[in-house]
Amino acid sequence: MKLVTxxxxxxxxxxxxxxxxxxxxxxxxxxxxxWPGYADPDVVKTxxxxxxxxxxxxxxDSDLDLWKKISQSQGRDFDVFAVNTAELQxxxxxxxxxxxxxxxxxxxxxxxxxxxxxRAVPGIERDGKLYAVPYTYSEMGLIYDPQQxxxxxxxxxxxxxxxxxxxxxxxxxxxxxxxxxxxxxxxSSPFSIDEKQWPAAVEQLIALRRNVxxxxxQPEESVALFIKRKAAxxxxxxxxxxxxxxxxxxxxVGYALPREGALAWLDCWVVAxxxxxQALAAKWINYMLEDQPGQVLLQRQGLANTTSESPxxxxxxxxxxxxxxxxEERRNLLWxxxxxxxxxxxxxxx
Numbered sequence: 001m002k003l004v005t006x007x008x009x010x011x012x013x014x015x016x017x018x019x020x021x022x023x024x025x026x027x028x029x030x031x032x033x034x035w036p037g038y039a040d041p042d043v044v045k046t047x048x049x050x051x052x053x054x055x056x057x058x059x060x061d062s063d064l065d066l067w068k069k070i071s072q073s074q075g076r077d078f079d080v081f082a083v084n085t086a087e088l089q090x091x092x093x094x095x096x097x098x099x100x101x102x103x104x105x106x107x108x109x110x111x112x113x114x115x116x117x118x119r120a121v122p123g124i125e126r127d128g129k130l131y132a133v134p135y136t137y138s139e140m141g142l143i144y145d146p147q148q149x150x151x152x153x154x155x156x157x158x159x160x161x162x163x164x165x166x167x168x169x170x171x172x173x174x175x176x177x178x179x180x181x182x183x184x185x186x187x188s189s190p191f192s193i194d195e196k197q198w199p200a201a202v203e204q205l206i207a208l209r210r211n212v213x214x215x216x217x218q219p220e221e222s223v224a225l226f227i228k229r230k231a232a233x234x235x236x237x238x239x240x241x242x243x244x245x246x247x248x249x250x251x252x253v254g255y256a257l258p259r260e261g262a263l264a265w266l267d268c269w270v271v272a273x274x275x276x277x278q279a280l281a282a283k284w285i286n287y288m289l290e291d292q293p294g295q296v297l298l299q300r301q302g303l304a305n306t307t308s309e310s311p312x313x314x315x316x317x318x319x320x321x322x323x324x325x326x327x328e329e330r331r332n333l334l335w336x337x338x339x340x341x342x343x344x345x346x347x348x349x350x
Contacts, residue, residue, distance in 0.1 A: 028053045030280050033060060033069060033081035035267070036218060037241070037301040038136070043293050051283060061217040062173055063087050064332050070096055076274030080281040084265040085123035086191075086322035087175075088132055097270045099129035104282035107289035107307075108133065115306040122321070124268060132268035133285050134306045136297055138239030139262040139319055140176070143246065144254050148232035152256035156184050156235075160204075164232045165211050169225050171237035172215035174335025175328050176263065180235070181205050183260045190263070191323040198334075202347050205338050215339065219245055219301075227251065239264075240312035244302025261320040 030053055032039055039057045048055050058078070060066045066083060067090075075096040083091065091097045102108060108116060115134040118125045124132040142153050148167070149158075159168055159180070171177070179190035181204040187193065193201055213229045216222040219238045223245045226234050236242045236255075246253050269285040271278055287293065294305035304310030325331055337347040 028277060028280065030055045030080065030277070030284060031078045032057045032284065033066065033078040034058075035060060035082055036220070037297065037303070038082055038267075040296060040300065043296055046292065047284065047287050050287075051280070053280065055284075063175060063328075064173070067328070070272065074274065075272040078272050079275040079277065080269060080271055080284050082135060082267050082269055083132070084267050084322055085121065085132065085134075086265070086324050087328070088123055088268065088270065089324040090328065091270065092126055092131055096273050097131055098273055098275070098278065099131055100133065100271055100282065100285070102130055104279065105133060105286045105289070107286045110289055110307045112306055112309070121266070122323070132270045133289070134266055134268050135288055136303045136305055137264065137266040138241065138303055138312070139257060139264040139317065140239055141236050141243075141262055142256045142258060143226070143234040143236045143243060144256065145230075145232050146252065146254045149254075152254055153233065154256055154259050156180060156258040156260055158233055159235055160184065160207055160211055161233075162211065166213050167229065167232040168212045169222060169229065169231045169234040170208065170212045170215050171222075171235055172217050172339065173237065174332035175325050176237060177205055177208070177335055178331045179263055179322075179325070181208070183258075183263075190320065191325050193326055199344065199348060202334060202338065202344050205335070206344060206347070209338055209341075223249060223251075226253075238303075240302045240304070242302075243312075257314075257317050259318070261318045263322060264319045265322050 032055055034057065036059050044055045044057060060069065066081065070078065070081065070091065071094065111134070114120060118130055121134060124130065124134065142158060144153055158164070159170065178193060178201055181201045182190040182193055185200055185204055187197060213231065214225050216225055219241050222234060222242055225231070226246065227249065243253065243255050269288060271281045275281045289307055294307050297303050297305050302312065304313050334347055
């Protein structure tokens with residue numbers, strides 16, 4: 001009897017363990033694609049525990065990286081991702097994102113008025129449907145070493161100043177780089193380069209490449225390069241996030257906004273076409289509008305959130321919100337050739 005009882009107990013234990021393992025394996029997984037600092041482990045853990053799910057976070061370092069990851073899988077590899085309003089347009093055109101039910105995001109009511117009204121935020125609505133929920137934003141300014149540049153550089157022309165050759169750090173991205181070139185050349189729009197303007201824009205970026213010590217893609221990488229290269233000037237693609245990181249590292253830096261207008265991005269959460277559970281993706285977006293994620297973003301990354309006023313953003317500053325470029329593909333193709341060291345004639349080849 002004792003042997004039979006022990007066998008029964010062993011069998012029962014194995015059944016319980018198997019059931020538990022099956023439960024773990026059956027736990028739903030939310031696949032998140034985002035920028036560094038947008039989904040820190042402790043923030044993600046709170047969400048996992050609240051909903052009894054697992055979350056897989058994949059980070060990207062450029063708009064091009066984001067596009068490749070989503071477009072190559074037709075949006076099937078991720079459930080929710082972060083993208084700026086300008087880049088968002090091609091995801092909508094390619095049917096890679098789906099409309100978001102406003103009722104599924106009750107925390108929209110917590111957003112600041114300028115973000116709460118979707119009609120006032122260009123690009124997040126189409127045909128009356130909401131495709132994106134604003135999350136964080138920053139202008140792209142000029143970070144400088146006051147020991148090498150005593151007076152704040154109030155023009156993006158400083159990036160081309162030969163006095164700082166080999167001491168400039170810049171962002172490695174075709175879309176934004178061509179917008180910078182367009183601004184520096186006085187084009188009417190940094191987001192619309194016509195056929196006659198391309199040669200001059202390419203020449204301008206080749207000149208920038210010659211002036212730059214190194215290009216970066218990640219905020220932390222930019223800080224390391226600024227210190228290592230003893231840089232005089234850096235174009236801050238991540239804005240206040242990089243400023244906070246440098247100051248946290250004990251580096252004395254200044255921050256200036258160019259008079260041509262500081263390009264500014266607004267990152268939003270969107271739901272991928274291939275989301276396995278759109279309701280869970282909506283819960284993630286709703287959670288991101290709570291106090292904890294917003295304050296973590298502000299305190300750790302130096303980035304504003306859309307539910308409280310930013311100590312960094314200056315409403316009276318001349319800001320140029322990003323818009324969709326005439327061709328992200330062409331800009332990135334030409335930029336890749338420029339970075340590789342090609343001459344203008346080769347860069348512009350079909």
